[in-house]
Ligand SMILES: Nc1ncnc2c1ncn2[C@@H]1O[C@H](COP(=O)(O)OP(=O)(O)OP(=O)(O)O)[C@@H](O)[C@H]1O
Ligand SMILES: Nc1ncnc2c1ncn2[C@@H]1O[C@H](COP(=O)(O)OP(=O)(O)O)[C@@H](O)[C@H]1O
């Protein structure tokens with residue numbers, strides 16, 4: 001068991017001023033539940049520049065969504081949530097900022113695309129009314145001008161006959177169209193930070209390709225910073241400049257997309273890649289799954305939380321079982337007790353030939 | 356190898372849409388609208404297509420959970436299209452189904468023992484060593500701890516629940532399993548465990564699979580042949596490697612090119628060669644005349660609106676339902692890959708955007 005430090009007593013991880021547009025430092029989010037404390041995010045740090053895309057990957061329950069909701073300040077209304085660490089957006093720290101300030105930034109400076117557009121949209125208001133509302137909160141102005149803005153945006157995201165469809169209700173749109181409408185809504189104020197949480201998971205591949213293409217185009221046009229959250233390694237490979245791999249609420253590998261895909265160094269990342277059949281390779285006789293199942297965030301394994309599933313856990317004396325590995329390295333950082341030379345050798349000798 | 360175990364011809368399921376007090380039929384959802392398929396003994400036929408194209412309905416017709424409104428289903432030489440209750444119970448021994456959602460397909464109030472033994476009890480199958488022993492053997496076969504006989508579904512993870520569903524399907528030693536999205540709800544590391552398990556079981560027990568999924572990479576991994584559906588129709592069937600290397604139907608080409616490539620160094624190439632479809636899949640209540648893909652096809656000509664293309668065998672062995680199948684030249688012209696098709700598609704889309712109806 002790791003000793004639990006009351007989150008309020010945790011100091012800032014780094015005292016230097018932020019260098020990146022978005023800088024997240026030692027983010028921790030815990031929920032008090034009847035079954036115990038859920039450590040959903042447990043010391044995650046990363047940076048992101050304008051115009052760049054960070055892909056966050058991990059299996060369900062690894063803390064991806066909780067991380068993104070924390071950036072938007074959406075845990076503030078939950079009485080059982082404790083958030084600590086620092087989130088610097090364009091030089092402004094958000095965790096200690098007051099509610100009003102965060103609300104003003106949300107929707108304008110930063111906005112989010114959710115996995116399920118139906119739950120993010122109000123069923124009793126038309127698509128147009130909702131986009132108009134999102135615009136006028138921040139800009140005011142006449143309803144008529146805002147509606148024209150909404151129609152332009154719907155056209156921009158590829159909704160056919162936008163001046164007619166703007167008056168439709170969400171249920172009158174197909175899944176792909178709803179997802180586009182939500183993208184239109186989140187982009188109406190040209191946010192500088194766009195967080196997309198599994199934006200295509202519920203969609204078919206042909207629609208997914210359209211949506212990813214759209215996000216790419218819009219990013220180019222507006223120069224926003226994008227966080228793309230997904231469990232699909234193919235999707236991050238399409239979009240991300242940098243990749244953060246999460247496991248059990250922690251970042252276990254972080255680096256440029258090319259490096260993480262070409263020379264991954266964490267055994268969990270190897271496992272993810274080995275589990276996945278891919279169209280750009282010869283068919284393998286068998287997949288190489290990771291044994292066991294993802295951990296419970298209430299009762300994480302001691303030491304490295306991946307150790308019950310890791311084939312290399314025994315290679316570090318008892319450190320894998322007793323000591324939590326820190327994420328170390330500069331451009332390409334990895335949280336594993338194996339020395340970097342050993343990890344690279346294992347990847348080349350044992351892992352890569354079977355991918 | 357290629358003795359057919361299952362043969363489907365002209366299979367149809369129209370769900371009536373009724374209205375008014377008298378519940379008069381006013382229209383029909385043409386969920387499956389005349390499909391032909393053959394599954395050979397010992398092989399895996401993959402069935403792919405987008406949401407709502409009729410995959411699950413086809414699976415339910417074949418296992419006779421649903422009764423077809425047209426066409427025929429022949430299993431092991433016997434016409435099962437409209438068989439009645441008694442013979443249907445016998446069919447259950449030979450054909451079993453595994454479902455997508457490991458959460459809702461298991462009764463939460465029953466123990467694993469009860470769930471897995473149910474088919475044995477319903478069919479009154481004798482178990483010489485006792486029911487419990489039989490169930491424990493099944494649990495072991497699918498990689499579950501036989502000691503967990505008395506546990507409830509909620510005590511298991513998603514992957515383990517899917518294994519319970521597989522154990523239940525195997526209880527009657529079926530010849531064929533129709534697996535409807537058996538790994539779609541699972542995390543990728545668990546998905547690989549279940550895919551390997553299905554592979555092993557097929558080898559050990561000489562099973563025949565119809566594997567329904569929308570994930571083209573998983574289907575490629577597991578299938579010997581693959582059938583592609585669009586809006587209630589089968590549009591292409593071919594041996595696995597042929598289909599993925601040389602898709603002939605324009606829809607298959609678009610579908611394959613849409614799959615994201617997990618390799619950042621190839622993304623520019625993948626994006627250039629992608630055939631982006633516009634618009635949405637039309638409604639199965641009122642599908643387009645002629646070829647159903649014509650509203651989104653970049654190769655469509657006048658004839659595509661007036662004549663339905665039948666599923667026919669091309670010289671290279673693919674079965675394709677298209678008046679103008681994509682040729683090798685089109686695939687390889689102008690450089691590599693599918694760039695010619697992509698370029699054509701882009702031109703078509705550009706004109707559509709410039710000239711909205
Ligand atoms: N009982 C029913 N009554 C009316 N329509 C139905 C019924 N069952 C299915 N449908 C319709 O038939 C079509 C095909 O459905 P089906 O479930 O077979 O699709 P699918 O290919 O399995 O899709 P998915 O990938 O989403 O599972 C859909 O339009 C669906 O809405
Ligand atoms: N409001 C909440 N109360 C308690 N636990 C929560 C809450 N929100 C999320 N969690 C838990 O936090 C963990 C991470 O969740 P999430 O970030 O949603 O995962 P994912 O990586 O799939 O997006 C999960 O174990 C989840 O059950």
Ligand code: SF4
Nearest residue numbers: 304307310320336337
């Ligand atoms: S620290 Fe040990 S258990 Fe964790 S990933 Fe590295 S080798 Fe495996």
Ligand code: SF4
Nearest residue numbers: 646649652659677678
């Ligand atoms: S028949 Fe015509 S519309 Fe249909 S897929 Fe072939 S070319 Fe396209």
Ligand SMILES: [Mg+2]
Nearest residue numbers: 064065197198
């Ligand atoms: Mg999530």
Ligand SMILES: [Mg+2]
Nearest residue numbers: 410411412535
């Ligand atoms: Mg289905």
